[in-house]
Amino acid sequence: MSPGRGPSPRAACLLYAGVLLGFSFVATPAKFMAPGVATRDLLLVGRTSFGVFAWVEAAFVLLVAVLALRCRVARVGVTLVGVLVATQHLGLRPILDARVTAVVRGASPEPSGLHRVYGVLELVKLGTLLWIARSELRRAAGVAPGPWGAVVPGAEHPGSGVNPPISAPDRPSRALRGFPHGVGHE
Numbered sequence: 001m002s003p004g005r006g007p008s009p010r011a012a013c014l015l016y017a018g019v020l021l022g023f024s025f026v027a028t029p030a031k032f033m034a035p036g037v038a039t040r041d042l043l044l045v046g047r048t049s050f051g052v053f054a055w056v057e058a059a060f061v062l063l064v065a066v067l068a069l070r071c072r073v074a075r076v077g078v079t080l081v082g083v084l085v086a087t088q089h090l091g092l093r094p095i096l097d098a099r100v101t102a103v104v105r106g107a108s109p110e111p112s113g114l115h116r117v118y119g120v121l122e123l124v125k126l127g128t129l130l131w132i133a134r135s136e137l138r139r140a141a142g143v144a145p146g147p148w149g150a151v152v153p154g155a156e157h158p159g160s161g162v163n164p165p166i167s168a169p170d171r172p173s174r175a176l177r178g179f180p181h182g183v184g185h186e
Contacts, residue, residue, distance in 0.1 A: 009067035
C-alpha cells in the first residue's frame with residue numbers, strides 16, 4: 001500500500017487467485033483420483049465443497065469490489081469476475097447439481113459439456129484476477145498502463161525511476177524553428 005492511496009485490491013486478488021487455483025485446479029480433480037471411493041460419494045462431496053466455495057467466492061468478490069472502487073481497471077476486472085461467478089453459481093451449478101442428483105439416484109444422464117464450460121470460466125476468472133493484480137502492481141509502481149498494458153514512456157510518476165521518459169534532443173526540431181520568442185533560434 002502506498003502512502004495516501006489506500007488499500008489496493010492487489011493482495012486480495014492474489015489471495016483469491018491462489019484459493020481458486022488450489023480448489024478448482026488441484027483439490028477438485030485430485031479427489032477423483034482417490035482409490036476405493038465410490039463416484040457417488042465423490043459427487044456428494046463435490047456438491048458440498050462447491051456449495052461452501054460459492055460463499056467463499058462471494059466474500060472475495062465483495063472484498064475485491066470494495067477495494068477496487070477507486071481504480072477503473074480493477075473495477076472492470078471485478079465486474080467481469082462478478083459476472084463469471086454469478087454465471088457459474090446461478091446458471092451452471094443448478095444444472096450440474098441436478099445431474100449429480102440423477103447420478104446419485106442411479107440414472108445415467110446424457111453426456112454434457114457443462115463441466116468444460118465451468119472449467120473454462122474458472123480459467124478466465126483466474127486470468128482476470130491475475131490481470132487485476134498486475135495492473136494494480138504497475139499502477140503502484142507508477143507505470144501508466146497504455147493500450148493492452150503497454151508501458152507509456154513519461155507517463156509514470158516523476159522521479160520513480162520506472163521507465164524514465166525519453167529525453168528531448170538538445171536542439172529543437174525543424175518544425176519549431178522560426179517561432180517567435182526565441183523558440184528554435186540557434
